[in-house]
Amino acid sequence: MLTLASVLLAVHAAAAPVQKIEFWTFSMKPKFTPYFDGIVRSYEAANPGVKVEWVDFPWDIIQTKLVTRIVAGTPPALVSLNVPWADEFARDGLLQPVDALLERGRYLPGTLQDLTFSGKTYGFPLYSNVAVIAYNTRIFKAAAIPHPPRSLDEQLAFARQIAQRTGKAGLCPALAKIDGLMMQQGLAVIRNGRAVFNSPAHVALIRKLADTYKVGGLLKDSLFAEDNFPAAIDAYKGGRLGMLLAPPTAVGRIAMDARDIYAVTDVAPAPLGPTGIADGGWLIHFGVPAGVDKALLPAVGKFARYLTNDANQLAFAKAASVYPAAARAASDPFFTTVPPNAGAAEKAVVAGAVSMPHSHTLYVAGVTDYDELRRSLVKAVEAGVTGRQDIQQALDQAVAIWNRKLVKQFPAQSVTTKGSGTKTVASAAVSQKRPTGGPNAQAVTVFVPDPDVVTNSAVMMAVAP
């Protein structure tokens, strides 16, 4: 009888359909192959009847591959994305909300807010990063700077001091991402569907950058390039830069590539802006593409929760030198305790962890062709910072370009003029359709003391039709 039951069970098990879960990451091979292979093996062992397939693509092609597979009706069950991609895919209906599959309490609240668009959450947070300030103590001493900077104003003042006293550059901000810097400093980029980055406060910010540039305080190499990090770290390693705003991994690179500079390097947490948002946040998560079989969703959710659980996030974060998005993993002693005789690299991990709860992915969400608009903003900022054009005039021109495009995208809004050429919107249709509560509103009250500030979630509120 027992034998018969065993045989029947075996036959049933053999006949039971195998649930196949395909998940995609980008740029993880070969360094993290053992990690992901281990995840797959252990999950399959604990969940008989589930077959997990891991696929890794280079970061620059994963979007095209994903769109192609969704259109073909064979999307992967989970795909690793960054927040701007997720926002765009969600707007195009290419991602599914995962609220029903999430265990919200597991993750740092900020990470879930980053993934919340129009009141729905679109991913399982995996990891993020945050910047620390690595500074050359020898240059600081020569410039008579007593302590690391505690605000952007101090950063720029120190950069000027370094340039004037040592002839070296002090700072290399990522000015191609000036929109993020403005938002971190509490200055709105868009309000109610119209560009507003030409206010006196914005002009003052650019003027401070221009003054610093003029005396040689900003590193000129690739200052406005889309990715100026390689130039910045090269300059720091060469002893030509006083402060490097970078994730803790960069300090590890300095340790490997330039021992002499590492020996005189110290670190400090990067100053939070007046918004309380830390610099350098860039959340990576797993989203569920549209078209994934509804019957498979519970299994997908279970696997996604496993992929992003505390133990796995902690292991990955340690291996990749990033910060986990899971709350318990983020409070592991690895991130909170400086080991004895720690060097700058170990100190950087803890310094970054201090800022991690304040980390957000700063970008403007919900605007079509945003990259193109951002380019005209960067061009205006470049013209203003380098002194090739009056700052107010350059920003006014960029605002005009933005609003010509935005008015087509959000035509229901009437434009009124306020202040020195600042165009803002007394919105009718859009403001009526704004959600009045939920995570978006919370994002504004929690992280944005100034109502003008626009973070990704806030912009969704501001522009969502």
Next chain:
Amino acid sequence: MSRHTLAAWLFLTPALLVLAVFSFWPVGFGSYLAFTDYSLIRPTHWVGLDNFRYIFENEMFVTGLRNSVVFLLMVPFVQVGALALAVLVNNQLPGIRLFRAAFYVPVVTTVSVVGIMWGFMFHEQGALNYVLLLFRLVDAPVGWLSHDGIALFAIMFVTMWRGLGWYMVMYLAALQAVPADMQEAAILDGANRWQRFWKITVPMLRPTIAVCTILSVLAALKAYQEVDVLTQGGPMNSTFTALYYAYDQGLKHLKLPRALAASFIVSLLCIGIALLCLRWLKPKHR
């Protein structure tokens, strides 16, 4: 149709089929899509000239188109330079093979390596500024890639540097095909080197000059690799070229119809200028 013509078409058919599948069809279909709202995720609709209106209202494309035309300034320099180099290395001098190889090295060097190398050269603290400052030719480092008035010309120089060896080899081959007896007859007639060059060599090279010029014009209009590795269109969008705009829109932002519209315009420009070159540079005598 004569038997000879029929045989010719028969031999050409396999090549034409391959061209049809891999060149004519993609070009034709791509041109059609430039007039649609094609995207991978929605049904495609005919939108007429909307994409063209969009790109012509876009500052980056207009700047890119203007820069692509400015890039054509490179053509005479690269052709004269390549011809001069070819004449130089056509002499039987000791070690001349080394020179021929050296001038050809940039042609076989990948664009990434070229980008890294010239990135170092053009750096504000780079080799070029170091030499200029050493000899007090400039007072302060020149922003070769960071000044919007200079960066495009720096990129044009790199493109020219990359192409020089390629055209040199083509001219060298053509020079070596010039019949020696014509030169000898001219020498007997008392023609000097300069006269022989202008009256015999240059006319004999005319078909090669035509081909090289057209290739050089097309390379100038299609420039984007050097832009991508050296400036990504900056500073202040000053090094955007029309094709870089197409690449940026199509492959970075998946706005395929705009990219195709930009490519369509570049193709028309290429065809138009190539036809003009053919007309001007067509050999007068066969």
